[in-house]
Every structure is written in C-alpha cells, then in structure tokens.
Amino acid sequence: MTIPEGDDPATLVSTDWLAARLTSPDLRVLDASWYLPDAGRDPLADYGDAHIPGARFVALDEVSDGRSALPHMAPPLEKFMSRMRRIGVGDGHMVVIYDGAGLFSAARLWWLFRLFGQRAAVLDGGLPKWVAEGRPVTADLPQIRDRHMTPAPQPHLMRDVTEVAQIAKLGQAEIVDARAAARFRGDAAEPRPGLRAGHIPGARSLPFGQLLNKDGTMKPASGLRAAFQTAGVDLDRPVITTCGSGVTAAILNLALARLGHADHALYDGSWAEWGMYPDLKIATGDA
Template sequence: MTVPPIVSSEWYRARASDEGVVVVDVRYYADGRSGEEAYEQGHLPGAVWVSMDDDLSSPRDPAGARHPLPTPEHLAAALGRRGIPSDATVIAYDDVSGSVAARLVWLLRVIGQPAALLDGGLGAWQGELETGRVERAAVTREPVPWPAERFVTPADVGAASAFDVLLDARAHDRYTGEAESALDPRRGHIPGAASAPWATNLDADGFFLDASQLREHYAERGVETGSRVVAYCGSGVTACTDLLALERAGVEGARLYPGSWSEWGSRADWPIEVGEPRA
C-alpha cells in the first residue's frame, strides 16, 4: 500500500477494517494535562494510545533537548509493547491538527514503515468515540537504525554548507523572541532560519493546505523542489508537521534537527538572532 503523508477521514474509513491498519492516538499537552486521560475519555474506535514522553522520546537529559530522539531500540520496544507491528500501516492523530502526532508519522516513514497523519485529527472524526483503553497484544519489533541523511546535528546546523533552507516551525512570536517562554532560557531563533510556523500549513478549519498551496507557501520561504531543507521547532515535535507538509508539497528528503531550540537555546555560547530576519 502506498500511503501519503496526510490522509482524510474518508481515506481512513475505507481502510479501517483492514487488519493491517492500526490507528494511534498521540495526544500530548505541554501544560501538564494528561494525554492518556484524554484518550480514555474518548478516542477513535480501536485506537491505541502512544506516549510522547515515554514512547516517542528517550529519557531526557536535563542539559539537552526536551524530547530527545528515541534510540531505535527504545522506539522498537515501546511500539512493540503497544502492539504496533512493523508491517502495520499506522494512521495517527491528535487534537491539535496533527502537530503532535506528526512526530510518530514522520519517524515511521523515515524508517520505511507506512504511516500517515489523519487530516483534521480528532475534531474531523464524524462518528462515535470509544471510551476506556484498547489493549493490543504485544509484538516484537526489530530496531531499525535512523537514516543519518534525515537528521542533522548542531554542527550541521552551524555549517551553512549543510543545507539550503533552515525552517523554524515554532509560532512566529517565539521565532522573533517577542514571546516569553518558561520552557527556554533564551529567546529568538537560530541564525539564518526562516519562520515557518507549523500552523501555517493549515487552512482556517485546521486542515492541511493542498500540495500546490504548500509549494507556494514554502517557496515564499526560499524552498524549491530540490532544496536541501532542515526543520526545527522547540523540541523536535512540531517540526515534523512542516516535514510532512513539505513531503506533501513534493519536497523530498527534508531533515530534522532533533535537539531544536530546547538544545540550541540552552547553550549560552551558541549564536542566536532575535527579531525579523535580515533582508
């Protein structure tokens, strides 16, 4: 099955009864609310829950990123415990237009597992929700190494020759440094980055723009079809929304800086910029 990065509810409904399709709820709240409790109060029928902190991130290093990239072994074990086999087609959603669930989808796609984001997320679901938990039998997954060509290190980010366009997926006022954040010690953005907030991939109703609109959107930020693109955000989560949107737009091979601003901004000696980009 060829699976696009973003699918509609109708696309999913037509395949929901396929035993090879697993729907996954990836709700997460940075304000301390429990995504797991929200899942238990109502989720798509048959959906299993996956934890951003415990499953899609390795244990945090206080001196590093908030959501460290999980090791291949960590991800394989976590998804195996949730009963998600490596040959399943995964359809993931959240309740914030995909900005959280995108992390799972993008990580699976880069290791070759078919996965897609449910466009519009929970709010787009036309039908009854299921309460409680769905428990799938645990499975064994073999770890798949992360493809080095899809990720960048701080050294890569600091080298202008490593990419053509660097995108910041955070809200624009965090990019400029106008917004205060209790999460980060410094405000601003990585020098040379273009502002590409994850929410600008969406229309007024919270659905992704179509491919032609996304191509135009990213062209305004200097991205062409063959551009070498790197995306980052606060902690390597919402940047995956930009990466899936770029794929939808036909821009292949875009890369993630996993540490993102939570790593870069925590290093007092690493350069930053504030305000709008220089002309």
C-alpha cells in the first residue's frame, strides 16, 4: 500500500508542517548533522552557531556501538534509550530529524528510531531549505528534562553480514547499494583504507542522490518508484539496503517507507564490513 503524497509524521514532513507545530510542547526537533571528513565541517560547531529553535543535537557516533571497530553500527538498545532520555525525547513526542546537508544523515537517525520501535520523521530539505525560506534559527540551547521512552525493538529491520551473505548467495532479496556508481563498479577507490573496491554480488546500484530533487528534498512517490525501477529493483520482493557505512543506505529505506514497501532492512556493516573480508566474494562493473 502506497503512502499518500504529503506530510507523514512516520516518514517525511515539510518545512511548512514543522513551522506550524514549532511551539508544540510535544514536539522534539533533532539535529543529526554528520559529514564525510573531506567536507571540512564540524556539525556540533554549526549547531552551536545556528539551529532550528528547540532543536537538540545528536551526534551519530554517540548513538552508535562504540565496541565495534566498524563505523556507525547500531547501538545496544540501552545506549540509544539513555541518550534519548538525556536529551528529553520520550513517549508521546512528535520527533522531527534534520541535518545540515538537506537530506543526508538525518535518515540514519530516523532508521534507528524505527529499529527501536519509535516513530519519527525526517524534515524534507533539512536546514538548508528551512534557512532558504527565511525561517527562524537560534544559537540558544533548549531546556531539557529527562523523558522516559518505551522501547519496542524491530530486529527484522537490520541484517548482519552472515544473513546478507546467505541472501546474496540464494538470491532471496533485492540488495540495493546507495554508494556512488563509480564505487559500486569498483572504478573508484574506497575512502576507507584497506577496503576492496566493488559491490556485493547480485546487488543493484541506486546512488542515494537519484532519490532527491535538486533542492535536496525527496522526490514524490512516482519519482522514487521510477528510480528503483530504473535501477532494476523489483519492489514486489524484499529489499536490503547497503552503502559505505550504513548512513546513506537509510535514505533508501526512507524512500521505501514512503512507497509503503513492507519488507525492507538495512545491512548495518555495509561496505565497511563486506569490503574488509577477503573470503566474501565481490563483483565489479555494472552487474
């Protein structure tokens, strides 16, 4: 069943939707900005300079599994709940997540909320669209009170390397890679040292930018569906998303949720894990 176009507090909301509710006591706005190292940006410093009024900052590394050698792995439930409680996010809140790139890392935090059974939405176009429209920003920090959150874990939304290897071998699902096409083909070196170049055998290439408009907003349902179909993805089958380190793959999951796709999961280790192990097969080229 396809979700109707427009604002949906479980997936994506517009700047108009957020502006109309900005003073609601039940609203929690989260800045989940994160950038690749070559971007030269400090998301916490940017937040300190200007953020949407009332927004709390969430560093992705602080809601990741610090025990893992892999980047951005999903944290234990207790760590996620503790972090949310400390920034005053809990039961009954409308949660809206944005980032400073438009629609990039916010989707990762949105996916973590889903993984732990919580509803949240991504702000379509993020902070750039909000600012471009002349909407308010501030450097003032919000007052925070602890808030209890009741977890309802959804482990089926995440796949590990063993599961993905089995699924790839048997062709049990569509595996969709959000990295740039050159990295998928193996034509470009991986930014992380020691990783092989290429992709999971049988995977389809759908760079996340193909799901976005030029202004950083997400395409309408018709455009999302067309992008998946052009990539050769059968949306009647289960889908597993992957990318470099599990961040941009979540944009694909957000798009699938917008399309009402009922069976999609994220490979959390992504290429940072798969590309590291020589005993896992890789493919190069377009297929």
